[in-house]
Amino acid sequence: MATMVSSAGALLAMLSENHTTLKLHALSNLNAFAQFFWPEISTSIPLIESLYEDEEFPQRELAALVVSKVFYFLGELNDALAYALGAGSHFDVTEDSDYVRTLLDKAIDEYANLRKKAAESNEEAARIDPRLEAIVERMLEKCILDGKYQQAMGIAIECRRLDKLEEAVMRSDNAPGSLSYCINISHSYVNRREYRREFGPDHSYPVHGSPPGTANNFVRPEMRAKGDPGQSGLRSSLLMPVSQISASAFFMISGYGEGGRCRGCAMVEVLRLLVRVYEKLPSPDYLSICQCLMFLEEPEGVASILEKLLRSGKKDDALLAFQIGFDLVENEHQAFLLNVRDRLPKPKSPPAELPPSRDSEATETGNATASEDVQMADGPHASHGNFAEMEPAEARYAERLTKLKGILSGETSIQLTLQFLYSHNRSDLLILKNIKQSVEMRNSVCHSATIYANAIMHAGTTVDTFLRENLDWLSRATNWAKFSATAGLGVIHKGHLQQGRSLMAPYLPQGGSGSGGSPYSEGGALYALGLIHANHGEGIKQFLRDSLRSTNVEVIQHGACLGLGLAALGTADEEIFEDIKNVLYTDSAVAGEAAGISMGLLMVGTASEKASEMLAYAHETQHEKIIRGLALGIALTVYGREEEADTLIEQMTRDQDPILRYGGMYALALAYRGTSNNKAIRQLLHFAVSDVSDDVRRTAVLALGFVLYSEPEQTPRIVSLLSESYNPHVRYGAALAVGISCAGTGLSEAISLLEPLTSDVVDFVRQGALIAMAMVMIQTTEAMDSRVGAFRRQLEKIIHDKHEDTMSKMGAILASGILDAGGRNVTIRLLSKSKHDKVTAVVGLAVFSQFWYWYPLIYFISLSFSPTAFIGLNYDLKVPKFEFLSNAKPSLFEYPKPTSAPTTTSAVKLPTAVLSTSAKAKARAKKEAEQKDKSAGAEPSASASGPVKGKESSTEKSGDAMKVDNPPPSEKKVEQEPNFETLTNPARVVPAQEKFIKFLEGSRYMPVKLAPSGFVLLRDLRPEEPEVLSLTDGPASAGGSTGPAQQGSAAGNAMAVEEEPQPPQPFEYTS
């Protein structure tokens, strides 16, 4: 029988006894029962306090503990902590109680605060209570002993105890895992480095104010997910508070980098430490080290690691180096990659060769770009010739270096992507055909929308069948439509670096005379070249510059400016800038607009002085188009600069001119891209509801999408109210914001938010919603979300509906293009796998969202496409045959079924007379058939259509009894859908599928890195067997009719040129 005391009166009475033993007895019992009797004890606090203050009393600390507990229950956390510190060793950090957890949290906060203050004011940490420090250290020790290394690391980072962090990592049983966890935290905290200031110290730890039981509500779910991945298994005395701690770590950490001056300086410290720890490990994880170094912007470190790996005798190390290369390329950090590449030491060649190679090195670093094409084609060739003279090790190094440089320049991945997209192209021409047939010929908007849709649908696949088959129809495109039709070729051939120029040759301006071609197709061709070479335009820049200089037709200038901007994205090339500026100063509206954007593209993320120059001109000129172009350009220059951009943003958002304010919105969006920065969000929301100009309001809402794309779950919530605004511009912005930030996620809330907007009363809102919906649903199958199918049907209906507005029709056409973009093999991805933002993709979407004013900018969306593929590569950077598993039903992720040819519905269906008897018989037969189906236990598979099966079984039924006796079990089994699917390298792996990917044990190849998608190097476990390569089915494998560029690279370059698809024959417009 459990007897409980009902009152602490007895114990309290005992406290006033004279005998010390009795007092002790009372105290220890009070301590044990404090959580029940704290209200009673609270009246006696002075008595217990006097015991604590009594120097004679042997157990003062126990008294302190009791007082601390009572204060804790009274909600006086500061007093509680003060007394808990007095309790010394009696305060047991291992105890599993709310009291200990809360106080530990408080203690750590306090300590971290003090440490932070000490670090900021550069004083020595003398003011920190040693008892506090002791508690935190005890806590850390306990975490480490319990194997909760992640918690320990979180606390250590938060408290800026790098020594402890190192200790935690070194003592953890899984050091590499811990390190990657650390990296995750540190990455998140760079993103959130503003957080703390935003919330203010009072709000970052809302736990303090709340009553003890409800401690943990504040931690946002996704943060918690980040904070303790894989901890769900821990029963955990500390799970709750520590997830909270790690979350607060994000806040805390953000307090480090005050101001833009020291951009996450503490993060740099942490990363440096991580790199150091990594290097200490017996088998360093170079992949992660290099990621760290990239964030640290230390190309030397990466280069030296790569060199070490390349020089190693083992093949695996070289594979690893290649893998690092691919991973770095994925982040699209062009400047850094070039830097790494240039720092890789040349192979030691005989002294006679030395001077010229030095020379080329010098020119290359000086010019960084212009000679690139030559170098790529030339350098390997030269070194190849010398292989014989070199030692074997050097020769091997040289060979590997060539490959690595190919990877780092991004060309290898572009090449492979191109091949993948070409070979796996599953675009549905029938959709286009239907669109083409249903849009009115004379409606030029829909006509060019169809051309856009075609280009997007085939982006990067090099398949231009549709255009070829419809040359007559195509020729209706005149003027700017012709411009965009030609530019569309650039999207289709995106990444076709070697042959881009020869492909576009027929449309390019012919030297000097300017005879023949219309300026529109010439301008479009230049734009197309830019799209083909986007962000990798070293080979084409010179040509574009020449074209720009040699013309004064504004349409051609327009195309050339856009092309140059794309090709030289983010290079900050002064000469090109000057050229474009000259165009700008001609004050021609069309060319000036492109020049403005182009300048921005050129200077992406540099925050250079040029911005003020551009701003000055924007004030000067009369042309709205130019102002708009410049506004966007200025916004692009501050890409990712966060606080540094604040002055400029302030300047722009306060401008009289709504177009500049509109640019200010873009500046906010791009400067704080993907940071979820509260200040930026607040500002944007403010403009979204208060600006006088609809354009500004629309853009402000749209910009939210960019700020929030790293947390797509948040966006629908934040814009949900705006999506119900009375102002159609705001609604449009809300739709696109969701489209941008949730692009490619197939997020259910996003779809729910967009659904009503697709049938809005205002035509352009419908347009925006349709496009946004397509962006969200890209690569989402109907099996995953049934609304995808409904959406496809809705698009079809809109396109076919005669009474639908042109605007929403255009939206529907574009949406069908985006939905099936890149031959149904690409998705829109703004973050790389290592959570780095992809500059090109973000910039692409930002300019794309400008299509409101200028349709040809639609093509910029192709920059944000990234292939959803697993591409395994062997040592030769070829694609070997390799199989792996996808542990999910194939139908879940398969390509959408091709649309069937429209049946002639023109025949009017006559109502057939149905006799009641036959109807009954039919019904009976049907019922029986159904029952039979059920008993056979076969589910209708996705591929087999229902009616066919019904018929089958009914015939079976009507057949004789002997047939019934042996039902076809084998057939049924086939119909049963398997629960897995074997994929063959290179395979399409959609984002949602990634978690189902499994690599088979005992297969010939072993991935170097267990990544479910992207480029993965494969280790060959049976090198003696001959390799079977896939991806050799390019049509060009037989033909040798290739341009000079190809021959040049074929010599020594391991670029698998022979696998490249043949350039299609040029076709001419009949204008």
Add this chain to the structure above:
Amino acid sequence: MDPKLTEVAQGFERFKAAFVRNDFDTCTRLLSQLKVLLTEFRSLPPLFEPTRSAIQELTLARDIYEHAVVMSVKMEDQEAFERDFCQLKPYYTDARDCIPQSPQEYPILGLNLLRLLVQNRIAEFHTELELLSSAALENPCIKHAIELEQSFMEGAYNRVLSARQSVPHETYVYFMDLLAKTVSVACCVDVP
């Protein structure tokens, strides 16, 4: 029998002997020792662990505290009374189901009520009253205290004074005297 329990029992015997002799110095000394010894029993409040000798221990401890209360009255020490009574109370309330009721329970409860009356802690007096069962309220010792309080409130001081003659227990005299003193002062004020 548990040696510790024997030790306490023997100590208690000695205490009782001294108590009968009215040797209060010895009593206090012994009591203090006993209390310390009692802290070692895990069956006593607030732990109430069901050990084998729990009932004996509880009974003995209650006995000791009851004597302590009575002694404090004899020594006319109100603070000690309160202290000891508080420690005794759990044996009456929480341990009621474990051990048979003590014959001293009602007299001591009544004594406590009386003390609260004397100290003019009327609120606590009524709180205590609420906690008592109806059977307890019928007990003459308790009834005595209740009637006293009523007379006191009504201002029927003569009844208060006469009640001194009909005390249900000899220990009540001390508090009754105190009460009488208060009342006579009140009367003096009342009857000028």
